[in-house]
Amino acid sequence: MFHNHPKIEVSPSDLDKRAIKWGWGIIVLNFLVVLWFYFDLPDKIPLHFNIEGEVNGYGNKLELWILPALNLIVYYIIAVFTFKIKPYKMNFPTKVTEKSAPILYRMALTTMAWTGVITALLLFLVSIEVILRASQIDSFSLFYPINALVLLLLFGSFYIIYKMIKVPKS
Template sequence: MVKKFISEDEIPFYTRVFNFISLALLAATWIVPLMAYDALPETVPSHFNLRGEVDGYGNKVLVFLIPVIATFTTGILWFVMNTKNPYFRKFRKPGPYQIQLSEQAQYRVLSTTNLLTALLFLIVEVTMVESARTAIVPSYFFIIFVICGLLIILPLVEAFRSK
């Protein structure tokens, strides 16, 4: 039996909200391609360069690749977040650049990371579907870079905030 990382009463309310939103975003990542699949052309964009231009195409079945990867990634984060396993969390001897966090702080960092990861996958999926339907990359493509930055910054802020 897997031990829980922290008890239910130790989870802050906003972290519960983050977890719920993460699940909703993951569900939306599956709903978008399911609803749009019949209207998509046989060839869809599969890769975008840094300028937001399509530089790779594939079969329209590829629209389901992002939800599969998103489910796998958020599933791993969910497992790590909810499992008490010393190899996932404890440093044997903290070095000068390692931060020792409480279990609640580690849970918050992983919850924030999970939320941003689910959001990133949803935006990539919507961008892929919209560019396939309209043959134009949506103007909100730059948001992907903002979320990638937040994926780096927010967990660090959360870690330092709870030190």
């Protein structure tokens, strides 16, 4: 399907590279925050929330480490793909021509880099929300920022697809 894409080399921009570094910083911060609060948390903590942000599942506080670990794994995969995968091996929602290839490839790499940062931030905020709820700090919630990031990922994806379709082909 994508074997006919022009084989033009495009590497991540300086801003993309900085975004990847910011994402790694978020990952490190996620582990540090969990470590900082871990020993003060009760043994049973809230780990699952319904669509309205209400707690509907509990677990052992050791399970809190799943969030930064998952964050690390997901971010590592996204970061590796951003730097290692050749954009001409990706699928695009439009025909890729010699003229459109550099633009589409740059958009794909930038999208990968920023999707990683937003995902890392999202999982970091979920970790903080679990810590807040476990510490019984209900006066402050990250429910709305977390949902805003989920919507940003969703609608941002549609926007990028729309922008890619609008790139001139010839």
